[in-house]
Amino acid sequence: MTAIRHHIPDDMLDAYRAGTLPHAFGVVVAAHLSLCDQCRARHEAADMIGGAFLLGAEGANLRADARDRMMASLEAPAPKPPPRASGPFPSAVMNELGGRPPHWRMLGGGIRQQILTTDREGSLRLLYIPPGKAVPEHGHSGQELTLVLQGSFSDSAGAFHRGDVEVAHDEIDHQPVAGPGEPCICLAATDAPLRFRALIPRLLQPIFRI
Amino acid sequence: MMLRGGLRDGTAEDVVQDVMLAVWHKAGQFDPHRADAAGWIYGIARNRRIDMARRRPLAQPDEMPELESQEPDADQIIALQQEARHLAEALARLAPEQVEALRAAYFDDVPHSRISEMTGLPLGTIKSRIRLGLERLRHELKKIAP
Numbered sequence: 503m504t505a506i507r508h509h510i511p512d513d514m515l516d517a518y519r520a521g522t523l524p525h526a527f528g529v530v531v532a533a534h535l536s537l538c539d540q541c542r543a544r545h546e547a548a549d550m551i552g553g554a555f556l557l558g559a560e561g562a563n564l565r566a567d568a569r570d571r572m573m574a575s576l577e578a579p580a581p582k583p584p585p586r587a588s589g590p591f592p593s594a595v596m597n598e599l600g601g602r603p604p605h606w607r608m609l610g611g612g613i614r615q616q617i618l619t620t621d622r623e624g625s626l627r628l629l630y631i632p633p634g635k636a637v638p639e640h641g642h643s644g645q646e647l648t649l650v651l652q653g654s655f656s657d658s659a660g661a662f663h664r665g666d667v668e669v670a671h672d673e674i675d676h677q678p679v680a681g682p683g684e685p686c687i688c689l690a691a692t693d694a695p696l697r698f699r700a701l702i703p704r705l706l707q708p709i710f711r712i
Numbered sequence: 713m714m715l716r717g718g719l720r721d722g723t724a725e726d727v728v729q730d731v732m733l734a735v736w737h738k739a740g741q742f743d744p745h746r747a748d749a750a751g752w753i754y755g756i757a758r759n760r761r762i763d764m765a766r767r768r769p770l771a772q773p774d775e776m777p778e779l780e781s782q783e784p785d786a787d788q789i790i791a792l793q794q795e796a797r798h799l800a801e802a803l804a805r806l807a808p809e810q811v812e813a814l815r816a817a818y819f820d821d822v823p824h825s826r827i828s829e830m831t832g833l834p835l836g837t838i839k840s841r842i843r844l845g846l847e848r849l850r851h852e853l854k855k856i857a858p
């Protein structure tokens with residue numbers, strides 16, 4: 503297995519940890535943390551620093567107010583455990599899929615998609631791209647975070663394999679092409695609808711929700 | 713719950729015991745080979761706090777796979793506990809403003825932009841204080857455990 507080369511940026515991991523990242527992006531971060539030891543270690547090291555403060559980092563005992571606050575948050579009901587990881591899909595993705603395999607919608611050219619969630623803050627989709635096929639050229643209005651779950655793709659920014667994430671901003675016009683071998687399955691979060699240049703006229707975008 | 717409210721300042725051991733009780737149904741997942749207890753507890757508390765404030769629970773990474781060997785590895789457990797102790801010692805050696813910057817970022821988990829609003833300091837200053845605090849922390853850790 504190829505080592506993961508493209509990671510979650512610091513700011514994004516901080517926002518995930520603080521709970522301020524839009525849901526669509528949070529799912530991609532959680533899925534990356536499931537596949538990447540390096541980012542998982544960053545995440546857990548940060549909790550370890552939090553733990554050191556919990557125990558009173560200055561060598562003193564924990565202040566009662568900090569302890570109260572923490573105990574209060576532990577009284578909240580525990581969320582029900584998400585479904586287990588299955589095939590290429592980490593648990594956070596299976597949770598969005600409702601514990602079932604994807605239900606693809608054909609986009610033409612063998613490309614498939616399933617929209618997992620969409621709201622004002624952003625949308626999250628799974629994309630299936632046959633080997634050697636290009637994802638239709640698109641610019642972004644906003645930010646896009648794409649995680650490879652199976653196969654690979656490459657674009658002007660390099661090659662991306664399972665576990666790699668690509669962060670794209672609005673100024674980038676990129677055309678990812680799926681690598682040879684297995685079909686490429688990616689998880690993509692956007693904070694604004696994509697503007698496709700080809701394949702489907704922009705007028706139809708709200709209907710197809712791509 | 714009896715634990716809430718009117719607590720006196722407690723020792724580290726008290727806190728760990730109290731929290732283990734509060735999250736006893738999760739305590740089976742705690743693996744002392746992989747995490748120190750305080751960090752693990754902090755992570756659970758952080759997630760619960762976030763979930764109370766959000767419409768949808770925060771997406772979580774997969775549970776780590778069980779270790780192949782069921783035998784506890786005392787060396788590894790002790791090494792991890794020692795690491796956590798060294799971390800606390802290193803934190804105690806930092807300058808107060810660095811400790812405060814790290815506390816806001818890693819204990820209160822306040823987004824940098826909020827820290828900036830609360831303190832009136834520019835975002836760049838907040839980020840460089842946190843970065844400096846982390847660098848000092850790394851430096852102190854190296855002195856404690858080279």
Ligand SMILES: [Zn+2]
Binds near residue numbers: 506508510540
């Ligand atoms: Zn990573």
